[in-house]
Amino acid sequence: MANPIKKRYVLIFFVTAFITAALTLLLVNIFEKKQEANLYPSVFKPVGDYETDPKVWGENFPFEYDSYKKTETNEGPTYYGGSDNYQKLEKYPNLIRLFAGYPFSKDYREERGHYWAITDVKQSLRVNEKTANTCISCKSSQVLEDVEKMGPENFYKAMFKDVAAHYDKSIGCLDCHDPKTMELRVKRPAFIEAMQRRGIDVTKASRQEMRSYVCGQCHVEYYFKGEGKYLTFPWDKGFNVDSIEAYYDEYNFTDWNHETSGAPMIKMQHPEFETWNTGIHARSGVSCVDCHMPYERAGSVKVTNHWIKSPLRNINNACQTCHKWNEQELIARVKAIQDRTYETMYKTELAILDAIDAIKKAKDAGANDEQLANARKLHRRAQLRWDFIAAENSMGFHSPQETLKTLSNAIDYARQSQLEAERWLRNITMK
Numbered sequence: 001m002a003n004p005i006k007k008r009y010v011l012i013f014f015v016t017a018f019i020t021a022a023l024t025l026l027l028v029n030i031f032e033k034k035q036e037a038n039l040y041p042s043v044f045k046p047v048g049d050y051e052t053d054p055k056v057w058g059e060n061f062p063f064e065y066d067s068y069k070k071t072e073t074n075e076g077p078t079y080y081g082g083s084d085n086y087q088k089l090e091k092y093p094n095l096i097r098l099f100a101g102y103p104f105s106k107d108y109r110e111e112r113g114h115y116w117a118i119t120d121v122k123q124s125l126r127v128n129e130k131t132a133n134t135c136i137s138c139k140s141s142q143v144l145e146d147v148e149k150m151g152p153e154n155f156y157k158a159m160f161k162d163v164a165a166h167y168d169k170s171i172g173c174l175d176c177h178d179p180k181t182m183e184l185r186v187k188r189p190a191f192i193e194a195m196q197r198r199g200i201d202v203t204k205a206s207r208q209e210m211r212s213y214v215c216g217q218c219h220v221e222y223y224f225k226g227e228g229k230y231l232t233f234p235w236d237k238g239f240n241v242d243s244i245e246a247y248y249d250e251y252n253f254t255d256w257n258h259e260t261s262g263a264p265m266i267k268m269q270h271p272e273f274e275t276w277n278t279g280i281h282a283r284s285g286v287s288c289v290d291c292h293m294p295y296e297r298a299g300s301v302k303v304t305n306h307w308i309k310s311p312l313r314n315i316n317n318a319c320q321t322c323h324k325w326n327e328q329e330l331i332a333r334v335k336a337i338q339d340r341t342y343e344t345m346y347k348t349e350l351a352i353l354d355a356i357d358a359i360k361k362a363k364d365a366g367a368n369d370e371q372l373a374n375a376r377k378l379h380r381r382a383q384l385r386w387d388f389i390a391a392e393n394s395m396g397f398h399s400p401q402e403t404l405k406t407l408s409n410a411i412d413y414a415r416q417s418q419l420e421a422e423r424w425l426r427n428i429t430m431k
């Protein structure tokens with residue numbers, strides 16, 4: 001038989017424990033609310049629909065503003081990335097011959113933080129009197145108002161010197177946030193239109209999807225379509241390089257003719273969104289923001305770190321929330337992927353240069369355009385694959401296996417191109 005006195009003590013014990021727990025939770029809650037109140041001012045100043053000055057937004061959100069401002073900082077290079085905007089042509093002289101006849105052979109810098117986007121586009125030696133306004137599209141939050149007012153067609157058709165040259169604001173809050181609700185939003189037409197053609201309505205995206213879509217407005221491969229230079233993303237057939245090549249081939253699209261080989265070339269531009277899309281992290285639902293803007297504690301509140309940069313500078317917050325490996329181990333895993341990519345990428349460059357030299361020799365010996373058409377086509381196919389990896393900024397990390405597959409195909413096409421050109425050279429010299 002149970003003792004009634006014992007029973008009562010047990011009851012009192014549980015009631016006391018319950019009240020203590022409830023009180024603790026209440027206190028913690030009040031404390032957190034207080035901390036939030038300290039983090040954000042109690043009176044919100046409304047921000048205009050096209051407010052491009054981050055400082056004005058920052059009056060409401062000092063933590064986000066302060067961390068955003070740090071994108072100005074140069075913490076120096078990492079193994080293959082980082083925020084030091086060194087001249088790539090000096091570090092990787094192969095690029096000069098690979099881009100012969102194209103402005104990237106004159107000036108090609110490593111990218112750095114968002115704070116610098118407007119400065120760097122204006123200083124780029126690739127921008128001149130004839131540059132299309134389309135070039136400003138991913139460099140300034142002033143783009144949004146002009147696209148709205150002028151309409152996208154007229155905005156892209158204009159000249160850089162007439163519109164973009166007068167801008168002074170870099171990438172800012174307005175590029176990712178709705179000024180009324182602070183929700184993430186995508187306003188740039190090219191992303192919305194490209195996703196629409198893939199059957200995806202961006203306005204219906206989940207919050208986790210938006211945490212990559214906001215970046216996908218700019219960190220992508222693109223081209224200027226037709227006379228009006230209409231900014232277009234080549235995603236109709238898919239995100240990997242084979243689908244993108246197939247898309248371009250259908251349009252017969254060419255950026256320039258290679259000065260040495262005469263091949264019709266395509267320049268690939270920073271396809272981070274596409275590459276991430278083919279990798280294990282995207283497959284597992286991990287967004288750009290999870291690694292590049294991880295949560296941080298400010299007091300007892302979780303906030304998003306707006307100092308967007310290399311995650312190698314912030315392994316603790318960027319990776320260790322999901323991976324229990326220690327920091328050295330995580331860095332070693334990234335470096336192993338990057339070193340393998342770099343080694344294969346370098347071999348690809350040598351193969352492409354051999355193809356270029358072989359085509360030139362055959363041409364100099366008298367091979368005509370018709371005879372060299374196939375070797376040139378193969379040069380194009382090899383180089384656009386190599387460039388898809390070289391211009392992507394993670395050195396393979398965003399999608400290691402797709403990256404190595406792409407490079408091995410590039411080597412194969414380059415050697416086929418070389419063999420084809422050498423065959424013509426032998427045919428001609430043996431006559």
Ligand code: HEC
Binds near residue numbers: 216276311
């Ligand atoms: C799983 C984590 C992870 C995800 C998800 C991720 N990245 Fe990265 N990203 C990295 C790592 C690691 C590097 C290599 C940094 C280095 O070499 O210093 C990198 C490099 C970069 C760089 C170059 C940084 C530099 O310092 O030069 C850019 C730009 C970038 N990522 C953009 C994106 C975008 C855009 C997305 C989403 C479409 C994305 N990343 C998704 C981890 C991630």
Ligand code: HEC
Binds near residue numbers: 215
């Ligand atoms: C409006 C266009 C735009 C948007 C939106 C954008 N970026 Fe960028 N990003 C750029 C440009 C342009 C640069 C290069 C700036 C330079 O080098 O002057 C850059 C640079 C970077 C870098 C290199 C930083 C460094 O220190 O080397 C990283 C990492 C990056 N972006 C990640 C992201 C992520 C993650 C998102 C989404 C949360 C994002 N970006 C959204 C245009 C954009």
Ligand code: HEC
Binds near residue numbers: 177
């Ligand atoms: C490149 C895109 C980008 C830019 C630029 C940007 N943000 Fe954010 N911001 C984000 C993302 C992504 C989140 C996380 C939202 C989520 O997960 O729902 C965020 C979250 C926030 C939040 C919610 C609280 C938090 O910290 O998670 C505030 C407030 C905020 N940002 C303010 C700002 C301000 C102020 C600026 C300009 C100084 C700014 N943001 C610039 C992408 C951006």
Ligand code: HEC
Binds near residue numbers: 286290315
């Ligand atoms: C939001 C969670 C999350 C974050 C943040 C994250 N990862 Fe992962 N990572 C995963 C998942 C999920 C996988 C898939 C494998 C698995 O299920 O364990 C994975 C796989 C990997 C792999 C194996 C890749 C392969 O090809 O097999 C490496 C290496 C890795 N992550 C490194 C990193 C690094 C470095 C960072 C920080 C820059 C990071 N991860 C950030 C969740 C995450």
